[in-house]
Amino acid sequence: MSAGYSADEMMSVAAARALGDGMSCFVGIGLPSKAANLARRAHAPNLTLIYESGCLGAKPSRLPLSIGDGELADTADAVISVPEVFNYWLQPGRIDVGFLGAAQLDKFGNINTTVIGSDYHDPKVRLPGAGGAPEIAASCGEVFIVLRQNPRAFVEKVDFVTSFGHGTGKGDREKLGLPGQGPTLVVTDLGLLRPDPETAELTLTQLHPGVDLDSAIAATGWKLKVSDDLETTPAPTEQELTLLRDLEKASA
Amino acid sequence: MAELLSLEEAVARLVHDGDTVALEGFTHLIPVAAGQEIIRQRRRDLTLVRMTPDIVYDQLIGAGCARKLIFSWGGNPGVGSLHRFRDAVQHEWPVPLEIEEHSHAGMANRYVAGASGLPFAVLRGYTGTDLPAQTATIKPITCPFTGEKLTAVPALNPDVSIVHAQRADRAGNVQMWGITGVQKEAVLAAKRSLVTVEEIVDELEPRPGAVVLPAWVVTAVAEVPGGAKPSYAAGYYERDNAAYQAWDKIGRDREEFTKWLNELTGVKA
Numbered sequence: 045m046s047a048g049y050s051a052d053e054m055m056s057v058a059a060a061r062a063l064g065d066g067m068s069c070f071v072g073i074g075l076p077s078k079a080a081n082l083a084r085r086a087h088a089p090n091l092t093l094i095y096e097s098g099c100l101g102a103k104p105s106r107l108p109l110s111i112g113d114g115e116l117a118d119t120a121d122a123v124i125s126v127p128e129v130f131n132y133w134l135q136p137g138r139i140d141v142g143f144l145g146a147a148q149l150d151k152f153g154n155i156n157t158t159v160i161g162s163d164y165h166d167p168k169v170r171l172p173g174a175g176g177a178p179e180i181a182a183s184c185g186e187v188f189i190v191l192r193q194n195p196r197a198f199v200e201k202v203d204f205v206t207s208f209g210h211g212t213g214k215g216d217r218e219k220l221g222l223p224g225q226g227p228t229l230v231v232t233d234l235g236l237l238r239p240d241p242e243t244a245e246l247t248l249t250q251l252h253p254g255v256d257l258d259s260a261i262a263a264t265g266w267k268l269k270v271s272d273d274l275e276t277t278p279a280p281t282e283q284e285l286t287l288l289r290d291l292e293k294a295s296a
Numbered sequence: 297m298a299e300l301l302s303l304e305e306a307v308a309r310l311v312h313d314g315d316t317v318a319l320e321g322f323t324h325l326i327p328v329a330a331g332q333e334i335i336r337q338r339r340r341d342l343t344l345v346r347m348t349p350d351i352v353y354d355q356l357i358g359a360g361c362a363r364k365l366i367f368s369w370g371g372n373p374g375v376g377s378l379h380r381f382r383d384a385v386q387h388e389w390p391v392p393l394e395i396e397e398h399s400h401a402g403m404a405n406r407y408v409a410g411a412s413g414l415p416f417a418v419l420r421g422y423t424g425t426d427l428p429a430q431t432a433t434i435k436p437i438t439c440p441f442t443g444e445k446l447t448a449v450p451a452l453n454p455d456v457s458i459v460h461a462q463r464a465d466r467a468g469n470v471q472m473w474g475i476t477g478v479q480k481e482a483v484l485a486a487k488r489s490l491v492t493v494e495e496i497v498d499e500l501e502p503r504p505g506a507v508v509l510p511a512w513v514v515t516a517v518a519e520v521p522g523g524a525k526p527s528y529a530a531g532y533y534e535r536d537n538a539a540y541q542a543w544d545k546i547g548r549d550r551e552e553f554t555k556w557l558n559e560l561t562g563v564k565a
Contacts, residue, residue, distance in 0.1 A: 073373065073374060074374075096400060097322045097323055097324075097475050097477065098322070098475055098476070098477065099475070108374075109373065109374035109375075109535070109537050109540070110323045110373035110374045110535070110540075111323065111373065112322045112323020112324050112373070112475050112477075113323065113535065114324065114474065114475075114528055114530055114534060114535060116475075117324070117474050117475050117530065118530075123474065123475055123476075123505065125476060125477065125478065125480065125481075126322060126347070126400065126404045126477045126478045127404040127405065127407070127408045127478060127481060129404075130400060130401040130404050130405070130419075131401075131404070131405070131408075131419070134401070135401070135419065135420050135421075158397070158426070158427075164426075164430050166386075167385070167386060168386075169382075169386075170377075170381070170382045170385040170386055171377075172369050172370050172371035172377065172378075173367065173368060173369045173370055173371075173397055174368055174369065174397070174398070174399040174400070174425075174427065175348075175368060175369035175399070175400050176369075176399065176400040176401065177399070178399045178401070178421060178422055178425050178427065179399055179400075179401040179419075179420070179421045182420070182421070182423055182424070183420065204426050205424065205425050205426045206425060206426070206427070207425065208423065208424030208425055211424060216424070217424075220423050220424050221423070221444070221445065222423055222424065223420075
């Protein structure tokens with residue numbers, strides 16, 4: 045990109061900006077972990093990071109390859125058992141934001157990380173599975189999702205609901221008694237999507253600089269709704285890019 | 297009381313064909329050497345239990361040791377997929393693999409119930425997902441006090457649980473620290489247990505935050521320095537990330553894997 049940063053860098057920066065200082069965040073590995081650690085360096089020094097391996101308040105100086113990396117344990121406020129993470133910290137709703145990735149995402153923010161293909165017993169592709177995500181998606185105050193936007197990942201309906209978003213639309217979470225608000229933000233390499241307040245359908249609310257609307261529509265496997273007040277994401281600042289690149293360098 | 301045994305003897309005595317076997321360790325302290333000893337001793341028809349089947353279970357599955365896997369996340373952390381696991385699920389190679397799939401919260405609670413001597417655990421989990429339709433061990437339950445709809449999962453009580461720890465003393469008391477995952481619960485839930493350790497010492501110096509498994513809840517301890525590699529043992533060695541990345545290439549291809557397996561088991565190709 046001629047702008048001096050890549051689409052992936054824009055995605056990480058946009059995802060990091062969504063995390064406010066003082067929040068607590070249950071962090072998935074990969075893109076979510078990168079964004080959360082960038083946020084802690086950039087504008088949210090008091091962001092509490094919680095990893096499912098039992099690291100409460102981790103402050104890693106480099107990006108962990110795995111959620112149980114020694115760096116997470118060494119820098120954590122406390123290291124607790126895995127049953128404790130899920131039962132005492134996640135389940136009662138103590139955590140503000142769950143930050144997840146996805147293999148497939150549908151227009152109501154339901155996440156699939158289990159199988160590609162319609163037959164669970166004879167899948168086209170067997171994916172890793174649920175991990176902590178179903179309960180993170182259920183019990184965190186809200187859920188942010190970060191993934192690259194393309195028609196294979198952004199589907200009308202996921203092949204398997206591993207983690208529940210908004211089901212078939214507004215009101216489904218309340219009906220099931222799910223405590224958290226569910227997905228409130230999806231960050232991609234092209235822009236931001238948010239659930240429509242009336243229908244809970246994911247709607248494009250923001251495009252990253254230099255991305256045209258048609259390519260965002262083409263990268264979406266459902267008929268993408270676009271907000272009337274479509275905004276443009278502010279480009280990454282020099283400071284954000286420097287911090288992100290330093291973080292990646294330290295992790296290489 | 298825990299017996300101090302060699303790894304070979306411990307696996308021979310504790311792990312039998314058809315057993316339900318849990319190897320736990322969450323990124324940290326994964327009992328890799330014990331898993332490879334099970335492969336060497338050619339155990340078959342095992343029901344393997346593990347929250348995060350990673351490369352050690354990819355190896356066991358590829359070697360044909362397992363008929364069933366009970367798990368919640370099967371991947372090569374930070375790298376990608378487990379190709380032997382995928383090949384078994386998608387193509388029944390080298391043998392068909394039945395799966396019983398949960399979430400981490402569900403698996404953790406199943407171990408807690410097992411360790412607690414209870415038949416099942418209750419959690420607020422799985423709601424709205426497609427997992428209950430595929431997994432018979434996820435059932436709804438109503439709270440008798442509030443009427444809230446919750447989820448029940450049955451206790452896990454493996455025939456044998458295997459974990460790796462930093463140290464044990466000569467009496468077989470075990471000490472581990474850092475990320476300790478569900479190891480304590482896995483050992484307490486099991487009928488028999490084996491702990492491999494980095495070293496056996498005369499006396500365990502107390503460490504803040506350490507998990508201690510007293511000798512009388514452990515069946516056997518085996519001294520296996522480096523027994524968690526390529527995972528890590530805090531205070532002893534770091535995670536060998538390159539080995540996890542290298543596994544992707546070996547695991548991806550049946551021939552490459554078979555070569556690796558023959559080397560492990562001492563079979564001449």
